[in-house]
Amino acid sequence: MRVGFVVDQAIDVRPEVVEGVPFWIIPGTIRLDGEDWSGRAYDEILAALEAGHGPATVGIAPPARFLRVYQEALQQVDVVFSVHTASVLTTMINSARMAVRLIGAGDRIRVIDTGTATVAAGLAVEAGIARARSGADPDEIERVITETSRRCGLLFYVASLSNLIRIRPIEGLKRLLKGQVSLRSVFRVLGNQHPGGVLTLKDGKILLIHRVPDPAEALRLLLQTLQEETGGGSYQAVVGYTGDPTWAEQLKRAIEAQTRTSVPVVRMSPLILAAVGPGLFGVGFRTEGPA
């Protein structure tokens, strides 16, 4: 039984993990200064945002884009796992579901809502790929992705709220906390109004929970929150970033010291870059479990 994986662009999977596996990424839509930037290179988008262009807006991939990929995938594999960013955050999965209905492929396409995003959702995909490599049947692979998604969480730190404040994701993040998504936020706010602080989103409102004089304090808080979220048990982590990776490397080393495991670092997708802006650092983590 040949299986393949389709993910939306708001899910970040390490390239080395998908090597040799039929794998497709469905790009979303990026608009900047009224123009379509969806096909632009990552560095070009980054440079534009850092130069003060924007804010960028992001949109879902329309159903036709999923249809084309599914049609191609079904010619190569028997079963497709279409794995998606949390439905409470984006309607991408609804676009996928519409395409599945129109293509009429029955259970040859399995649509899965990870309930999370970016590097955390990537961990769930990785678990599915690992199980597929071991020869598991489609039901088992689907179960593993679904189960693993429930044990994945996402923490993040944004070097500047300026982009978030100007664009919509900040509202989306509020909704996340009301849903089933395991996500907490650690923000360091730059600017005169809130010089150096850690924020969280609670009950739909941004709350200053801690003063952060510098990124070192943000690092300490991230590690502390990781410990809380994982109950002090063992976990696997992936660090993601948009923009400058320097701080991501510091974060990686700190988590490695804490967990005594290797922590990969991945650059997040252009869609995440456009949605949140440069200076985003995320930690996707997966706690140990039966899967």
Add this chain to the structure above:
Amino acid sequence: MKIHGLLFRKILQAGYEALVRMESEVNAINVFPVADRDTGSNLVQTLGPAVQALPETPHLGNLLVALEDPLLESAQGNAGLIFADYLLGAAQDLAGETAVSASRFAETLRKCAAQARTAVAEPKEGTILTTMSAFAEGFAQEVREGGDVPDAWVRGLEQAKQALAETQEVLPVLKEAGVVDAGALGFVTWLEGGLHALLEASPKVEVQALLLNATGTSEIQHLLQQWGTSVVVISVDTRTRIHVHTAVPRAVLRHLVRHGILDRYEITPLPSDQSSSA
């Protein structure tokens, strides 16, 4: 009266233009399901390419089928996906039809509203879905009572507007924000634009009525001007004479009785050169 391709093309275009005019307002009230302030833009982006690709064909089914690919290429956001699925439902149901009667169209609207609910994993009331169902119900109700397409559209629109107003009661997040649902407003906006095109293109009749003890005559005047031409509203003592050339005589009468005692009325066909601008 039949709905044919050229008429529905006008409806689609006018509805889209109304959405374009309201894009910012719809964006501004978008708090559900994700408060990302883009519902108006998503609806415009979803419908825009499809409307631009509309062929000039009298064949209703061919017109609707021509919408399918552009809609699938352009659908954006929850409301956009839902609206796309709504129109895809119409295309599937009417693919072979050159033109349809009010009763056939009522059936299609019901199917469209049902199909739209399949566009999202967890359909919620108090949203665009509710207004789509309300429109279908109102349209069908009017047809059952003898109304033709324009009257049925007005009745459906009234029920959709009622459902829009009630979205706040269904979804606490809307009440908390003091807004109605953005997707539902988008759909009602599209219906209103479509009605304008439908009224322009439909045969008209002359309605003359005498209303006793009328209240809100300025409101009557405003409403009749939306629904027709040659509007005259004259009050002397307790008697108000009404005159209008309209495609929706039943809607006119239904509203008049809300404003007074309808003492008498007369509906007269107009000569063909005065009855339609289609």
